[in-house]
Amino acid sequence: MTASEGVTVSRVVVVGHGPTSHRLVEALVDKGFDGRITVFGEEPRAAYDRVALTSYLAGRSAADLTYPLPEGVVLRLSSRVVEIDRKNRTVVTADGHAEPYDVLVLATGSSPFVPPVPGRDAEGCFVYRTIDDLDAIREASGRATTGVVIGGGLLGLEAADALRGLGLATHIVEMGGWLMPRQVDEGGGAVLRNHVEALGLSVHTEAGVKEIVAGPDGRVAGLLKPDGQTIEAQVVVFSAGIRPRDELARQAGLEVGGRGGIAVDDGMRTGDPAIYAVGECALYEGTVYGLVGPCFTMAEVAADRILGGEAVFTRADMSTKLKLLGVEVAQFGAMDGALNVTFMDPVSGVYQKLFVSDDARTLLGGICVGDATPYNTLKPFVGRDLPGAPGELLFTGGPASMDLPDDAQVCSCNNVTKGQVCAAIAGNGLTDVAGIKDCTRAGTTCGSCLPMLKQILVKAGVEVSKSLCEHFAHSRAELFDIASVRGITTFSQLIAEHGTGRGCDVCKPVVASILASLGNGHILDGEQATLQDTNDHFLANIQRNGTYSVVPRIPGGEITPDKLIVIGEVARDFGLYTKITGGQRIDLFGARVEQLPLIWRRLVDAGFESGHAYGKALRTVKSCVGSTWCRYGVQDAVGLAIDLELRYRGLRSPHKLKSAVSGCARECAEARSKDFGIIATEQGWNLYVGGNGGFTPRHADLFAADLSTAELIRTIDRFLMFYIRTADRLQRTSVWLENQGLAYVKEVILEDSLGICADLDAQMERHVATYADEWGAILEDPEKLRRFVSFVNAPGTPDPSIAFETERDQVKPVLIPLEVVRS
């Protein structure tokens, strides 16, 4: 029980379960509140990180985004509160449940504002606020080609990027004169517009909406602007601002602002001492805070007050920094001042402006588009003396030695100062950003302060930890050296002598890969089998329903008609879904574990080998047709690609390895996006290294030019072996190369500056000489084959939970329903 304002508080009821509500409950529990907490959430799922909402469309699951929930709290989902009975201190839900409270907290957030334009209810009109909204948008986008976002603010651009990501030609309609009018001025808006248009989005500024036009089927067909122009679109997303959800407060007779918002004092209390309001529904000194940072602070203040404390909320920082559509945009402090200094580079699309006091000494605020460095380095100086002349600061990003004052706020989402971060580092012996996050919460929300946290860590003189995991204090490269120098061939010996505990899903696969790179027989031999990730363990890739995919190697992408027919027959006979991959080969999906050996028996008999699609190993060497057929080709690209793929097949490495060979500079095989890519020249081959597609694309760097085939192969041998020895866990060659530096790697490999090239050569020779097909070996080993069953007590029984349906004449998994296990 807790005394607050002389009243005993044993029942707290919270309405709404968004980020603010989550933080409030967590704070109450952390601070030792021992009464009953009941939370009502209207959405069908527990509170999730709304700031990261868009990542849901990029593949993060709802579970990923959901906050962990504290113990001992009753959460009622899909449960909307419709009435507050202040006299009886009870709330009532839409389905008639009544819940008494001693303290009631309204954390109802806000809802998107949908302007009252005709046609806004047509099918195909959406808002962008919840996971359900995103599901609906994704579904509708499947049938659409064009989308319009109404509103060119921060959220509007985020929504537009999402529509673009869903494959829609996307328009943005903004009433104001430029994009993001609340964060940038006209000059910044113009630069931002260039960036946005360069990405293929169409921008309409000073444009309103007259009507949403529906087709004869009642679905959205387009948007009519006041100037009479129609934008055809099948998906419309409204993002024209938010409105605080104050309807409950209004119904209960609490004071609300003229433009909405539940009025609160600096203790987050409404006019009724038993009722608090926090987050995006609250109105403090005439402002509704639409950012999580201040909302979290409100939650902390309210929790403290409920427990009898005296915390106060003060006006909060509304700085924003974001990376939208690959463009950095940031605004901090004031958006005007007596003087301003602007830096503009139209070529690289950078616009930066600082506002300063009339003596040009005190920083008042700033705007950045295209490069937000000043936000990172200068924001903590708002309201203070600048560490240099403003123009110089913009030009140089500030002197590197610039020291922040201790009370400067570094994380605005969680209101953490530099002093607090330094204290946490010193007090807990922290060595990494993850530790700072755990101890201070800084960096756990929008992430924009992470570079700053890293800087503070480095400045604190902390050597950043290289530990692989809790079991090894070594990096992968160190473990590689230990295993190779000491000749260690088992995980048990390595962890007993150089680690602690029994390992985990981080260190076991790393050690498995090291042992395989050092040539220790089949990856499923003896103890090695226990280290492998499921993909390596079943030599196949796990899929969302627990089935696996099968990828036979097709070196260089060249395949005979007979072999194609075998693949077709196997897929047909086992009912597998087939698809041509981006790696110039064929993937067969939907095999159950007990089918894998039967499928591979047929494939191996027809001359196929494992394609290692499951391993951190060589994947494919793609090719173009090259000089054999192509009228432009200058070398035999296919022949080289096949030779390289056969040479490096089965080579285990810190991450997967990809390659390609193009027959001329037209580069049809996209070699420069590969870990090692080769482009033919009149004289021989150019070798490029460190390319990457994927999450952070990088063009490969030219490593050596006009090599003969023998020189080329020797150079690649050394490059790969040096990478395998020295890279970190799951580090692609691109990142590894950037860390080592191209010049250094060239010295080591082309000039043998470390004198290790003979060693690297020998190691690769050993790999080539001892290569054996992993699937071929399994099929000869009855002991290993016994593991390929769904059930140890019923080897012939297929997993009954796996089911398929048909789409475009092929199977696809029936999605597994996920029931909520929370109560």
Added chain:
Amino acid sequence: MTILREDVETTYWTPVCSYTDLLPERGACALVDDHQIALFRTFDGELFAVGNRDPFSGAQVLSRGIVGTRAGEPSVASPMHKQVFSLVTGRCMDDPAMAVPTYPIRILDGTVEVGVR
């Protein structure tokens, strides 16, 4: 949060395989009536049984995860998205709001038996 866990009564023991069918530091799955049970044998010979269903993805795959320890507690990482579960309590060590059911398990004359209601 209160987590709903399958109640287990230990009255009915079902033999599922011989002890040597289980590899040290690896899992296997047993089908007992409608229940899929993930069985694990750790390096020191101890046995654990938890539900095979990964609650994050819904797929029946936990028996195929990597076995290890976290802060000394035996654990398995889901092969789907790598969340780690305690083999002792079934609780998800990355998200305390999630858990899988645990089952009693024993060896009788070299045969592994699990207790499923």
